[in-house]
Amino acid sequence: MAKRALITGATAGIGKAFARALARQGWNLVIVSRDAVRMDALASELRQQHGIAVDVVAADLTTSAGLATATAAVRDAARPIDLLVNNAGASIAQWFGDTSITDEDWHLDLLVRAPMHLMDAALKTMSARTDVNTNDKGAILNVASVAAFALRGTYSAHKAWLVNLSHWAHFRYKDRGVHVMALCPGFARTEFHQRGKMDTSGIPDWMWLDADRLVADALKDLARKKAISVPSLRYKLLAFLSRNMPSFIVAAVARRGR
Numbered sequence: 001m002a003k004r005a006l007i008t009g010a011t012a013g014i015g016k017a018f019a020r021a022l023a024r025q026g027w028n029l030v031i032v033s034r035d036a037v038r039m040d041a042l043a044s045e046l047r048q049q050h051g052i053a054v055d056v057v058a059a060d061l062t063t064s065a066g067l068a069t070a071t072a073a074v075r076d077a078a079r080p081i082d083l084l085v086n087n088a089g090a091s092i093a094q095w096f097g098d099t100s101i102t103d104e105d106w107h108l109d110l111l112v113r114a115p116m117h118l119m120d121a122a123l124k125t126m127s128a129r130t131d132v133n134t135n136d137k138g139a140i141l142n143v144a145s146v147a148a149f150a151l152r153g154t155y156s157a158h159k160a161w162l163v164n165l166s167h168w169a170h171f172r173y174k175d176r177g178v179h180v181m182a183l184c185p186g187f188a189r190t191e192f193h194q195r196g197k198m199d200t201s202g203i204p205d206w207m208w209l210d211a212d213r214l215v216a217d218a219l220k221d222l223a224r225k226k227a228i229s230v231p232s233l234r235y236k237l238l239a240f241l242s243r244n245m246p247s248f249i250v251a252a253v254a255r256r257g258r
């Protein structure tokens, strides 16, 4: 029987690339985001091209009602989820301290509270499954960022939280049949920077990743049951350097801000 993946933030960028890649592999999908019109269009396209089932769940993950709707889809025993892709995200174009605390609450809800609730629901639901191989009850792929390895305000702090929790959960749940992986991409050409009104003019061409390519790399790492996936050699190197930088460089980067 075809497996089912639930992807948050599937209307654009990395989430849409996950939806397309998994659909090509024959997965049935549940896609979650706010824009029902865009999700319906993607669902029709994927059903037509790949003959898969696609359920559309319109939910704003920063609201309690939206998060409850998405969580219920993860828990739905009649339509079990084999892979949760916690991907929906956004950023704020200002430094913490210059932003409004209301915006920071929204940011925290989207990048921390939502993936935490969905991961909690997935871990409990997947661990309890008796209808599948006990070594392969399900997987959770949390989309973080290489920013998790740097000091860059609340965005990097939230992503560091997600990497830390995922890394722990990877070891805690691997013997219980649930595989957890954090994905840490570098800059990817999506709607992310435009939506966040961020100036990307100073980012050199070589630093940009293609969303389809990074998703293909991430799915290979997921199949290899890795704990942390950093797509592309250049970002593997940058992530290593970020984690092993002398403190004066860490301080210089932090002074530049987020």
Ligand SMILES: NC(=O)c1ccc[n+]([C@@H]2O[C@H](COP(=O)([O-])OP(=O)(O)OC[C@H]3O[C@@H](n4cnc5c(N)ncnc54)[C@H](OP(=O)(O)O)[C@@H]3O)[C@@H](O)[C@H]2O)c1
Pocket: 008, 009, 010, 011, 012, 013, 014, 015, 032, 033, 034, 035, 038, 059, 060, 061, 062, 087, 088, 089, 090, 110, 143, 144, 145, 146, 184, 185, 186, 187, 188, 189, 190, 191, 192, 193, 195
């Ligand atoms: N692009 C990069 O350079 C980059 C690098 C590293 C990590 N990431 C991470 O990758 C993930 C995906 O980012 P992306 O680059 O693909 O961004 P994107 O192109 O802007 O897509 C963001 C997705 O998240 C959804 N979303 C945003 N707010 C939401 C909310 N409140 N409730 C439900 N869904 C919401 C959006 O759908 P709707 O608008 O329809 O709700 C959209 O589908 C994020 O977690 C981001 O932090 C991105």
